[in-house]
């Protein structure tokens with residue numbers, strides 16, 4: 001019964017007890033990355049996602065995983081293995097996500113996880129990049145009449161345990177000398193139904209997930225109000241294990257390649273027309289010139305594959321987030337007043 | 347039999363001559379000592395290897411280790427706690443203690459209620475009343491066939507279907523107890539130190555009653571006539587606490603729940619999470635206990651019923667005074683395992699948001715990243731609770747065991 005919640009931790013313990021698995025030394029013939037080698041041997045990239053959050057990762061009616069997090073997994077798969085079809089989505093919860101990555105159950109984690117010092121310092125994991133700059137928000141029922149977070153003294157708040165959200169709410173209430181009662185339910189749909197049934201006055205998590213959840217309520221969305229207050233910074237990032245720096249590079253630069261492509265106007269539909277481009281940045285990006293792929297231990301066409309099969313960052317956003325009615329805001333390119341800024345690919 | 351009479355079977359028996367240990371493989375004593383050393387050595391080296399390997403692995407992966415986090419400020423919110431808790435100042439250690447208390451709160455009350463309900467249903471299955479027998483049989487069959495997790499989710503959903511706090515307040519019928527999707531709200535006595543003293547006096551009265559009833563039993567054994575117990579018991583249980591309470595100023599103030607802002611304030615609360623968990627565990631476990639009780643009763647030979655009837659006892663009296671005490675002996679060992687099950691099943695609390703030890707340890711390990719330590723805490727807690735239940739039940743079992751004569 002305890003397994004119900006702690007399977008990830010159990011796997012980690014088994015690995016730590018029995019594994020001889022120090023960080024594997026770089027092998028002579030391999031790519032220098034144990035994780036990359038493993039995905040190639042397996043022919044599959046295991047990507048930890050939630051699988052429950054619309055806009056981030058949720059299977060559509062055909063059973064295809066859709067969302068920003070899911071596409072991030074696909075992009076890395078295209079870069080590492082050349083074919084997006086080789087991705088395998090592994091469902092993880094807010095509680096077992098870190099142990100799943102630590103124990104090697106997944107090769108990377110792309111599930112709306114906030115980049116914090118504690119997580120990088122204590123978990124033996126690190127963040128490769130941020131795919132969504134977010135913040136903690138509150139969703140309330142319109143009928144409650146609440147219009148600002150500060151009106152919620154004494155409120156009961158539904159929140160997932162083990163998240164940075166629960167810590168952010170604590171800080172907010174402490175700072176404002178107010179009190180709240182938490183209802184902590186691990187299973188997302190149980191938690192949401194507790195909110196909808198009125199067990200809680202508010203449901204709190206990353207504002208992005210609140211917006212997409214509200215949107216997914218269809219006609220009933222009008223009964224729910226997303227409060228304007230954003231009470232914390234939640235940069236949601238992609239995580240890998242520490243100790244495999246080459247793999248870290250692959251994941252990080254795949255993301256940067258997508259941002260670069262957006263900066264340069266290269267999309268999945270027009271990428272082939274750029275093969276004759278004279279822009280040195282684009283030529284390096286698409287592997288026509290230079291050996292950036294080799295530096296990462298990848299095919300020269302790695303970024304081409306990513307753009308062709310998944311698209312640039314803007315396309316990924318428009319495909320998954322825009323339909324949910326969430327504006328791009330600070331997630332826009334730096335040239336358009338946002339925070340996404342690609343370091344030079346050279 | 348007094349201690350200094352020798353066992354008659356040993357009188358005149360030949361006692362094996364005392365031999366000294368020979369360092370030879372042909373000496374069974376020597377062999378057994380060697381084997382024991384080897385086995386202990388193997389176990390210790392495996393344990394050492396596992397611990398060492400784990401530490402190496404954790405260091406290599408730069409995962410934090412150790413129990414230092416227990417003193418760190420927790421910062422995790424906890425909805426329901428029997429002791430004072432403020433996430434901004436209290437530690438993870440205290441948060442985990444709250445988890446243990448919450449687990450005990452549901453396990454102890456659950457065991458008591460499940461035993462009562464299960465016994466009633468078990469007796470009901472043997473009832474001569476057709477309807478009662480059929481209904482209880484139906485209960486046992488259905489409840490045992492539905493997974494507990496589903497039952498818990500069902501009860502939790504039912505409780506969420508209750509009116510909102512505002513509706514419950516508006517529809518206020520009896521004035522002081524409110525049933526809403528925020529839980530059951532009841533008026534609560536405002537606790538003063540005086541009440542603690544009165545409680546102490548009551549406990550003393552309880553002890554006095556126990557002494558008195560022992561005395562009565564002895565007198566009954568000697569003379570055949572039993573002195574009346576209940577007037578003395580009543581006096582001992584009521585007079586001292588009341589006197590203490592009156593002497594210390596007789597404070598009596600009730601805190602009534604009232605709707606203020608979002609929720610009820612004041613009074614006591616039974617949260618829907620706790621109530622759903624308790625309800626689910628009790629109803630589920632009672633199904634198994636009922637079967638144990640039924641088989642226990644059926645294990646008592648029919649002759650006991652007949653003999654008691656021949657003495658002119660009525661059905662209820664036979665059941666209570668002749669059959670159930672004998673059934674108890676059969677019932678205790680399997681009952682122990684049901685109590686253990688109930689306690690362990692309470693870890694399903696996470697599914698419906700009750701913060702038991704598993705829930706809080708999980709959050710802790712997730713926030714600190716110390717998975718191994720977190721799991722170790724969970725295991726140690728369950729091991730301790732389970733061993734305590736087992737020890738108590740074994741003691742009780744030995745206490746009531748039939749003394750063969």
Ligand SMILES: N[C@@H](CCC(=O)N[C@@H](CS)C(=O)NCC(=O)O)C(=O)O
Pocket residue numbers: 050051052053092093094111112113114160162163164165186187188205206209234236
């Ligand atoms: N960003 C926060 C919160 C993460 C979080 O709660 N994510 C939610 C919604 S954005 C989620 O993925 N829930 C789905 C699930 O548990 O499967 C963190 O990293 O702790």
